[in-house]
Amino acid sequence: MAMAVTMEVGNDGVAVISISNPPLNIINAAMLAALKEKFGEATRRRDVKAIVLTGKGGRFSGGFDINAFQNPSGDTSDRTIESIDLVLNTIEDCKKPVVAAIEGLALGGGLELAMGCHARISAPKTQLGLPELTLGVIPGLGGTQSLPRLVGVSKAIEMMLFSKPIMSEEGKLLGLIDEIATSEELVRVSRLHALEISDGRKPWVRSLHRTDKIGSLSEAQQLLRTAREQAKRTAPNMPQHLACLDAVEEGLLHGGYKGLLKEAAVSKELVQSNTTKALTHLFFAQRATAKVPNITDVGLKPNHVKKVGIIGGGIMGSGIATSLMLSNITVFLKEINSEYLLKGMKTVEGGYYIDTLSNIQSLVARGKVTQDKARKALSMLEGVSDYSEFKEMDMVIEAVIEDIPLKQEIFSELEKVCSSCCILATNTSSIDLNVIGEKTKSQDRIIGAHFFSPAHIMPLLEIIRTEKTSPQVILDLLTVGKIMKKVPIVVLNCTGFAVNRSFFPYMQIPHLLVHLGVDLFRIDRAIRNFGFPLGPFQLQDLGGFRLGKASGKEYENAFPDRTFRSPLTELLLKNGRNGKSNGKGFYVHEKGSKPKPDPSVLPIVDESRKLMNIMPGGKPISVTDEEITEMVLFPTINEACRVLDEGVVARASDLDVASVLGMSFPSYW
């Protein structure tokens, strides 16, 4: 059904105005106009005593149409300010009481419409939130004014700045929700509530008139100061956080109406910003990854994957296991001996390293997982040291070291011990899948499941298919990925696949620059200032130099025309450095403190420079930070274009998503 706003007036004198725009009742300009019209009609009609505003199809509304931010009309100067015209003048100042009946979700503009009403009745477990900042904008239908007045300044700032929705049960405690009613009772209870307001038996509350939750101005300003400092630290390159706080402050200083004007002015500016363009592009790009041509559009049904075997309990294997367990999937973790098995199990569960939190403990400590969920997840893990249980597996993920003969042997073995419909996946980050499966006859069920480290935290899953991988197997892994709350992108088999292949210049060009005389710590700083959380040398420390050397070889073989070779990595290894794993890389890594640049690495760098001798005239080149960033990123973009041109990814936007979620490319560029 297309977008519609309908009104039904009952014998009780309540007009129920319903919005409908399946699946999420997204609001657009036409809907706002239709709402105004229906409210006008309800206000005029003598048989209407009160109004209930609700959404059809079990969802109130997912908010305003994000497409509108992608193509904002150039001149918005004489556009109506909807927060004033509709939410304030039409709904909040309506001459008849208006009650919102909320179910499923009320996000962004959806919640803002509800906050314009005089009371809110919600079904249980309904999501309420203002996630606009994740899109580069701020709440634009009055939310910066109504939310602080309904839940207090501190909670409102938290909900907006972290774009963190709450559930209706918490909303009830905070006073955002007046009553909770079952889905079946929702509209009936809302009608009664509206009539009771009309009879004077329940209070008729206009959100913007409220001051009781705001507290003193000095307290509020202290909260705003702290929030501003935090925003400057955590979102230094994004304007919307400070802009949102400015709009809140304006309303606190000069009243809700002035606050709405400020909100509108700021929104108008932000909607044209590059940050909004980038973040809304990412929103749709992320959803597009779920649509894989010839896989998700050919009527296949996913098989239910209940049991997964993992071969190898190292960092990757234990991270993947953690993520699967938290998604209620039973994991059999296999290691070659009891010592390694214990270590793998403890990395997941805790207790092996006394001073390091296990995967699960660290998620609980960071508030990502509740104790209850952690307990449940732990019951999904079993450690094994042979293949006797593997007949039962729906999928196996191999996560051993990058050693071709070892992987080939494991896959031959798996073919024998697993059932013929078990998915055989490898977590290799660069080895050709055809080579891994060469010694089997099961090429149709061999697939790459490339997780990014740490696998229980990073959201990207790169799914690699060969020409022989069956569509059903691809669909099944896609589905498991979604159950694990990962964002899966499907790519073709090639050296480095889509993500590491695109980013191999990002790891190599910094070495070229260093050999041309640029300071390595300056390169990391320039890249961090651009917005990456870590510089390329910090990243190489994390991966370890042995891995760097092995994958460097792969790229040298595959793309000899565009690889930079230097003896640096070899020299580092010879000097007993392997990056973070032994505490010695380009940085000093000590437990409990941030990595610090290590000056003792510089003589090794100099030795490598001397051996290469590529500085023009023997002198370091002179470059600006901007040039450093461009010299590192432009070849990366070129490689991404090759990846696209060769059809390794289905869409350019898949690479955008992969760069942000897998390589932490700053989302706002």
Ligand SMILES: C[C@H](O)CC(=O)SCCNC(=O)CCNC(=O)[C@H](O)C(C)(C)COP(=O)(O)OP(=O)(O)OC[C@H]1O[C@@H](n2cnc3c(N)ncnc32)[C@H](O)[C@@H]1OP(=O)(O)O
């Ligand atoms: C003026 C106001 O202050 C400004 C605003 O309201 S800004 C918008 C605020 N709202 C949001 O940010 C919510 C964005 N949406 C979401 O986070 C998620 O869609 C959700 C959590 C609501 C639901 O998730 P889920 O059930 O997985 O559904 P999901 O697949 O994401 O969405 C279903 C479809 O609706 C689309 N959609 C979701 N929210 C949308 C929006 N706000 N605008 C346009 N399209 C939207 C999706 O692109 C998807 O389309 P597709 O089927 O063609 O791919």
